[in-house]
Amino acid sequence: MELSLGENLNRQRVLNFLDVYYAGGIEGALDRCTDDIAFMANAPIDILPHLGRHRGKAALRQMWTTIHKRYSDMRYEAPILVAEGDRVAAQLRVFLRKRGNGRMVQFDVAVFYTFRDGRICEVREVIDTFDLVQQVLERDVATLLTGKRDAVI
Amino acid sequence: MTEHSLWRFSRAFHRAINERQLDDLEPLLDDEVEWAIYGPIDMFPFFGARRGKEAVLEVIRQIGENVRVHRFDRESIMLGVDSASSMMRYSLTALDSNKPISLRVAHFAQFKAGRLTSFRVLVDTFDLVEQTVGYPIHLPRMAI
Numbered sequence: 001m002e003l004s005l006g007e008n009l010n011r012q013r014v015l016n017f018l019d020v021y022y023a024g025g026i027e028g029a030l031d032r033c034t035d036d037i038a039f040m041a042n043a044p045i046d047i048l049p050h051l052g053r054h055r056g057k058a059a060l061r062q063m064w065t066t067i068h069k070r071y072s073d074m075r076y077e078a079p080i081l082v083a084e085g086d087r088v089a090a091q092l093r094v095f096l097r098k099r100g101n102g103r104m105v106q107f108d109v110a111v112f113y114t115f116r117d118g119r120i121c122e123v124r125e126v127i128d129t130f131d132l133v134q135q136v137l138e139r140d141v142a143t144l145l146t147g148k149r150d151a152v153i
Numbered sequence: 154m155t156e157h158s159l160w161r162f163s164r165a166f167h168r169a170i171n172e173r174q175l176d177d178l179e180p181l182l183d184d185e186v187e188w189a190i191y192g193p194i195d196m197f198p199f200f201g202a203r204r205g206k207e208a209v210l211e212v213i214r215q216i217g218e219n220v221r222v223h224r225f226d227r228e229s230i231m232l233g234v235d236s237a238s239s240m241m242r243y244s245l246t247a248l249d250s251n252k253p254i255s256l257r258v259a260h261f262a263q264f265k266a267g268r269l270t271s272f273r274v275l276v277d278t279f280d281l282v283e284q285t286v287g288y289p290i291h292l293p294r295m296a297i
Binding site for chain 1: 229281
């Protein structure tokens with residue numbers, strides 16, 4: 001089994017999208033999405049309210065603007081990309097710097113992209129959310145849960 | 154048309170967990186297989202990274218001692234050249250507490266000559282921890 005031309009193209013489209021997005025190009029990233037793009041990231045939205053489900057470019061613009069306002073020096077590594085047909089799955093390691101105190105946040109995420117007419121129409125993410133929440137809140141939640149002590153990372 | 158390596162691995166993997174029968178799985182693992190389930194290893198000791206067939210067989214045995222798989226539905230699957238990725242919804246039981254757990258999981262598998270060389274698993278770990286402890290974790294809301 002070999003990647004078709006279309007699958008290679010979609011794989012490259014994902015990398016182009018990620019390059020633009022992590023360089024801060026929110027409008028450039030939105031240009032690569034359909035108007036009705038659907039986004040879903042499993043996350044505790046009571047703690048991380050900008051995640052969860054969103055539909056349409058306006059909603060994604062708002063979410064991505066929130067993230068870019070909160071973090072700088074955004075970059076990613078994509079050690080694995082799998083493409084088949086109109087879909088691409090990427091395993092990403094994401095690096096963000098908190099604008100508030102300069103601390104780095106890094107977490108792992110699986111992202112599943114679906115394309116329609118060369119644009120991304122669906123994004124679904126599975127995130128190691130426990131690790132992400134601990135880093136965002138700077139709390140050792142595992143220690144809190146086991147009742148040992150209130151720990152600050 | 155030959156069967157993609159993912160299917161043989163998937164059948165053997167689930168049999169290893171539910172029936173604790175590792176014989177089918179062992180020949181499907183590369184000697185230097187890299188394995189990682191991202192998550193809090195202090196709460197789930199079978200999470201984390203492993204390297205090599207023996208270590209991976211041991212961690213799968215540990216998973217089988219901790220959970221039983223009742224059902225899994227593949228919500229998305231991509232089969233590439235010697236690689237595969239799926240997003241799945243698992244229905245499990247935690248064997249120590251008999252609690253049901255419903256979990257979204259993503260995995261990335263790479264194969265060489267039909268053997269698994271790399272397996273990385275991402276889980277919505279905050280949801281998993283809440284289901285495991287049995288109550289919602291209340292933490293400060295992030296300011297928007």
